[in-house]
Amino acid sequence: MSKRLRSSEVCADCSGPDPSWASVNRGTFICDECCSVHRSLGRHISQVRHLKHTPWPPTLLQMVETLYNNGANSIWEHSLLDPASIMSGRRKANPQDKVHPNKAEFIRAKYQMLAFVHRLPCRDDDSVTAKDLSKQLHSSVRTGNLETCLRLLSLGAQANFFHPEKGNTPLHVASKAGQILQAELLAVYGADPGTQDSSGKTPVDYARQGGHHELAERLVEIQYELTDRLAFYLCGRRPDHKNGQHFIIPQMADSSLDLSELAKAAKKKLQSLSNHLFEELAMDVYDEVDRRETDAVWLATQNHSTLVTETTVVPFLPVNPEYSSTRNQGRQKLARFNAHEFATLVIDILSDAKRRQQGSPLSSSKDNVELILKTISNQHSVESQDNDQPDYDSVASDEDTDLEATASKANRQKASRLEKQNSTPESDYDNTPNDTDPDDTGSGRKGRQRSMVWQGDGSVPDTAEPHTAPSPVLPSTEDVIRKTEQITKNIQELLRAAQENKHDSYIPCSERIHVAVTEMAALFPKKPKSDTVRTSLRLLTSSAYRLQSECKKTLPGEPGPPTDIQLVTQQVIQCAYDIAKAAKQLVTITTKENNN
Template sequence: MSRARSRYNSEVCGDCGALEPSWASINKGILLCIECCSIHRSLGNHISQVKSLQKSNWSNSQRSMLYTLNNSGVNSIWEHALEHNSKFSRKKPSPKDNLHVKAEFIRAKHQQCAFAYRPNNEDGLLCVENELGKQLHASVRSTNLETSFRLIVHGADPNYFHDEKGSTPLHAAVKAGQLLQTELLLTYGADPTCPDSSGKTPVDYAKQMVNRELYNRLLDCQYEVTDKFSDYLCHRRPNHEKGIHFLIPQAGTKSDATALYKLKKLPNHLFEELVMDVYDEVDRRETEAIWLSSADTLELNANAVPFLPVNPTLSTVRNQGRQKLGRFTTPELKNLIHDILVDTQRRQLNSEKVRQFSQISDDEPLYDSVASDDDYALLTATNHVASDQHRSTSESKVNKSTETSGISDKESMELLIRRLHESDNTIADLKYEIGNLRKVVERLSNENNELRTKLSEAETNISKNDTKINGETEMYSLDGFLMINAENNNNLVNGTTTIVDLKQSKRVQRPNSMYETREGPRQPNWQTLKNHAKQNENNRAVTQFLYSGQNVMQCTEQVTKGIQELWKCIQGLERNDCLIYAEKIKAAVENLAAAIPLESANEVVQRLQVGAARLKTECTELVTNDSVQIVDHCLQKIRLCAYEIAKDTKILVTKYTAH
């Protein structure tokens, strides 16, 4: 142990180079000094998972993984630009630099990953992810921990499922007996309960191996959350080797019936989010206690955050809830953890029952074999003896309890009769409620049948009159686009981003298309127009207006198609193509403006041209920026511009087709 400590103390801080670091960042694979650790703690657990080398709880495999990564020089991954680019202006701070200089460097290095190596993704993000996942699946079977770490940092998924192998990287590491590779995958979120193509989990494979240390480590990670909660409440952990997976203290905490009821009503995904947030808060408080117990951290407490730092990958409401956990007193937090443990055990038992029931084979009968007459005779005699014994035992218990409580038989009978009456009343009330519910169900069923009938009639009429524009149905027409986005227009103006799936937002009844003739037959009656032209002095103007209307409709089709393509583009992953569709929309708007006389709709045409130019500007800004906030803001403006263009185009088309 002394030799190990001497080797550990000879290491240096990965961020400033200070000697004798006493903290470490597990997921970054580096050691940290006191000052740099204070900045890492303010970043949040989702950026850097810090632990004390002397006072925190470490497993042997976790400590070995950390020093293996640190000694292999994985810090060069985070400082790639500093080492390979001599023209880079940023320099690594020294141990004597001010704290704000170190803070600026650490945030750029670990939070923004400004100096890390960025691989080329020209082949497409999905292709790169598949290739990295396959490489990680092969790398974890070897002892080269640095290669696996680099693959994960570059974007390999620790839970990647190899279609050809039928397993995840954690399955491959467990089968190969690589304990440190397994620890690395677990650090980055690998699931030890994920089944492979054969239905076996990594825990199942580790259980069959001779190496019990690997099996125990996977078992501890499987129950890591509940083990930390039990240790926080009673300073003890369950013994998983003996089959004890939950340890709920009976003293020191009290359950709240209202809180338990609310926890039971939560769906599984919301309950898991709550458990993860409480786990992070417990980990923060434990790290804070270790931090305050160190004498050399008193001057650095100004940088401490009294609540969980904001995680940009989570919603605003959830971040606010995580920060409110910091305001809980210790007894309040312990009561909440106790209730979570109780409901976790209940959910675990229910899931096991469902799993056992689902594993029943269809070939196995769900009934017992029929007994013979001799068996029935023997069973009847046994039941008589057992009933006599039970009757005598129950009578003795009743007499004993009556003598002890001092209640007479008459009072007991009256109490029993009263309870029976109450039960009868309750049953009557429930029957009455059931009758009312049946009536409501019948009424709703009748209404549903009527609606289905009307819907079938409406669909029949629509199928007869349905027209297609450039291969797109009416749902994808400009009118449909306006109706879908009308409800979301207020949200777009107020600054909130709403992603609408056009296919899911399809209305049951198809809206009237602006391309359909509102009244009269579909083919124009040229004889009527001719007679009308003879009676009207403006025959030439009317004919010119009709030809102009046809040009307007053709230009409108181009605008509509461009908006459809832009809408699909910004909803998908290939958003860089949105600038191409913005150019198409702008060109279509120019053609539409050229087809309309200036004196008829000058203001609307100008508004259309300005909107098309603004749409192109927003698409350019979307393509040239990588920030999540700027991208969301640009998407919001693009949707608003597209909606305004569609609305103004509808005004022009309606004006021409109304005549």
């Protein structure tokens, strides 16, 4: 951060002390509890970042601080400042209110419904009003008055508005005037640094022409924000734009797995998308990266006991009503991808973004984004059909076209072939170790895989009888919560090691997590009857096994290509989050079943 948080700063939504998160597009600081509600609304409503544990471009943080200190919150609470609002019973949330329903309802009204924003007099033609507001924005960005511009944007001014008389956009004006914070605000609201004015010049051109070199460099970063964020997510590095490097394409250490028929089919479909559909998919993956990164920060910064019992979680991307139901469903299916699958998709998108920018010929195709997602995530669709908890929001439609159904059937066949190659079991979970010697048969391989999940210092459950019947018995909720707290505490130690670049701590941390996972899995029957329990246990144990495998890559002298430690770190973080998610699911399931 550019400055330390002052003790006088309070949450913009409930006035709680010492807010640790920011809503970037709202220009406010918020507390943990209110942030949990912001996250559930989606990035189209509120873009949240942790003030200390998330990397910030300095001028972006300065923009948010300036808005907060200059009272930007009054834009979103305008009518609440009227004494008459107290008489009407409307009031702001306070720190003692419960998150649900009190704080959640207030935050939704404030940001989603814009219930307290100052309304303009009604006009017959809304487009005229938006045009007038956009012209005001066009004039205002040459000054340093950020809150005036935010107010105009909140009322409907368009950040990318092309002024018909002036022949340029607000970002051209801000760049010419050297207003870097205005440029940050406009970019947050969708302004494009690559837009040309009537003379064919971009905002970057005007910033350089005016000697505003810091602004020009920042505008280039904003122009490549999407691909930069995806690359940084995987390998912790960004391209060197100053020297003409605009893309980094990380390589998976176990890239041989990417040559599967399934991955090839997915990559081919990705390359055949039109530019418009490719951009949509890339933006959706960007949002999923943001969700996963924020989840990791959330997991590392919250009290581990609270994490186990809290009800506010963001298991997938919230529905954006501006998108089609098919796109919303596809976005939410991204949450099913495990660490390796998601990294593969991100790398493919980075590779194809670079190819498209370089002007390689594109083949036309009518395939849509949903087919891409089905190709890669189909095995997860099959696994979760019987899950009591939906993998995506019921608002999103699950209807498929005949074309999609045909592709889905073919992909299931490919998924079943790929399943035999996986290093972790994809069959129905059987909480029974297999100690038989592996042979060359498929069943022998599955037995070996399952036993590998249980390797380590943890106590291995007793071997079940060969024909043990599935058991409906579940452990007590208290026992599951206690083991989950132990897992969460160990995960937080691992995440702190990742944040502090203590890579030599990865293996001991992963071993402690593995022991805790083994002990938790041992609480459950060797053959659980519930499909949801089997699914969650499979995710728990396979993620713990994969975590150990990833952590071992940090050992010096490992055979193969040099290890990209940042890529390994990202995989470690994602595996840790998958373990925490599975443990939380088991808490929810046992609590629900034991209360029935």
